[in-house]
Amino acid sequence: MKPTETIRNFSREPNQKSNKRKKIIDQAIALFENDEFFKSDTNEAYISLSSFEFRKNIRVGSGEFIDYFYYQYQQIHNQHLSSAYIKDIAQAVSSICKHEGKKYSLHNRMVYKSNEIYIDLGTDDWRVLKINCDGISYPPQIPIKFIRYRGMNPLPLPDVENADITALKSILNIDSDETWRLYLIFILQSYYKGPYIFINLVGTKGTAKTWTTNVLRNIIDPRVDESRSMPEKIRDAAIQAQNQFLLAFDNISKVSTKMSDFFCRLSAGGGHAERMMYKDDDEKIFFSKRPMLINGINNNILKTDLADRFITINLPKVQERASEEELRKKLDNSLPIILGGIYKCLSHMLQSETTISELPRMADAINFVTKAEKYLGLNHGDFLNTFNKNQISTEKELAENNILITSIEKFLKQRHNFSFRGQSSELFTSLCKLRNEDELRSHFWPKAPNMLTRMLNEYESLLLSIGISYTPAVKTNGSDSKKVLKLEILNKEVSPVINDSDLPF
Secondary structure, eight states: OOHHHHHHHTTTTOOOOHHHHHHHHHHHHHHTTTEEEEEETOEEEEEEEEGGGTTTTTTTTTTHHHHHHHOOOOOOOOOOHHHHHHHHHHHHHHHHHHHHEEOOHHHHSEETTTEEEEOOOOOOOEEEEEEEEEEEESSSSSSOEOOOOOTOOOOOOOOOOOOOOGGGGSOOOOOOOHHHHHHHHHHTTTTTOOOOOOOEOOOOOOHHHHHHHHHHHHHHOOOOSBBBBBOOOOHHHHHHHHOSSSSOOOOOOOOHHHEEEEHHHHHOOEEEEEEOOOOOTTTEEEEEEOOOOEEESSSOOOOOEEEEEEEEEOOOOOOOOOHHHHHHHHHHHHHHHHHHHHHHHHHHHHHHHOOOSSSSTEEEEEEEEHHHTTTTOOTTTHHHHHHHHHHHHHHHHHHTTTTHHHHHHHHHHHHSSSSEOOOOOHHHHHHHHTHHHHTTTTSSSSSSHHHHHHHHHHTTTHHHHHHHHHEEEEEETTOOEEEEEEEEEETSOOOSSOOGGGGGO
C-alpha cells in the first residue's frame, strides 16, 4: 500500500503550527511515495523500499528508519531536521501503516511457504534465494517480508554446479555413519516449517564442540556472534529468538526449569510477553519458532519433555588437530559447494511424496527429512531408525543419571515381587531411607509425596527405558478408598536383594 496522499492530508490538519512545518512534513512524506506501508502480525509499522524491489523492510521509528530517512531528506533538500520533526513524521507514517496498511508475517533469514523455501542471503542488495521443485533461483520480487537484525552475516552464493553435501564430513568431527545422519536430520529439518528438532553436542575438552557449533551456524544462519552463553532470563532468550533464526548456545552447564519450558515452546512456536515501559495495559509480544543447538561437557537437558525434542551427539576426541586459521580457510572454501549440495537436496525433497507410516515424536520434521533419503543414497526409514535409536539412548542415559529413578530401581530390586503397589506417601518414605541428607536436599529429589507423584508422571518414559513399568495413581474401591500407584520391574530374572518381610518399610 502507498498511502502518500492520506499522510499528506494528515499533515494539513488544523493542529499544525505553521506553513513551514506543513511544507517540511510534505517534503518528508514525499520521500516514501513509491514505498509500501504495512504492519506486522504484532501491529508494528514497517515500510518496504521500492529501491530494493520491495525486498528490504524497515521498522518505522527504528534507528535504521531514521538513518535512511534523514540521509534521503538531506540529499534532496540539503537541510537538517530536528528530532521533533523526525518524531512527528515517524508517528504519521506509523499511524497510517497500522490503520490502512496490509498485514504481513515477518520472517528472519528463511521461511518455508507453500512447498517453497525462501532464504535471505544477507547481502547488501537484499538478494533472496528461492528453492522449489524446479530448482534454485533468485527472484527479483517475492511474496515474503524479511526483516534483519543487527549481527546477521551474509551467506555465500551456493555452487550448484559442483554441489557436494558430503564435503561437510571432512569439516565436522564425525565418527560414524549414524552420527552423519543425525547431523543431516538437524540441518535439513531447519529449512522446514517446524516444529523443530534441536541438537545437543556433548563432549569433553578436545572434542571440537565450539567449532562444530560454529560450522552449523555458518551453514544455516551465519552471524557476527557465532555462539553465545545461555541467558538467565526468559526475556533475553525471547529477544535472541526474535533477532536470529538459529539459536546457538556455547558451553552450557545447566538449563533451568523455566528456560526448559520456554525452549519447548520455541520448538513448536511460542510467545513471550513483557509489559511495555510506563504502560500498564500494553505489552511487547515476542513470538518465535526456531531451531536451536547447544553444547556442553555434560548432557544438561534433564527435563524429559525438552529432551524429546533433542538429538544428542556425544563427540569423540579430535584425532588430527589443525589451527583455527586452517579450519576457517577450509570451511570458507567448502561452504559454497556444501550449500549447493544442501539446496539441491532440498529441491529434490520438495518434489518427493515419500512419507513414513510410523509417526515418532517430532513426526513433521522426521517425515520431511525422510524425503531426502533416496537422493542421498539411503534406505527408506534410515532417518527414522537413527532418530528413534538416538532418543532411546538419550532416555536411558537420563534415567541412569537420575537420582530418583536409580533409587526407585534399587528399591524395587529389594522387594520380593519386584514391584510396589501403594500410596505415594508410602513410596516417598521408603525412597528417602535410601539416600543421605545431602542427596535429599538435591533439587532433583522430591520434597513431598505430591511432588513425587508429579515427577513420576514426568519420568514415565525414562522408567520404561530401564525396564520399569509405572501406573499412575487411581482411586481404589470401598469406603476407605485411596489413590494407589504401581511400579514394577518388567524383567524379573534378577534375584531380589532381600525378602519383602525383611525390609524396614
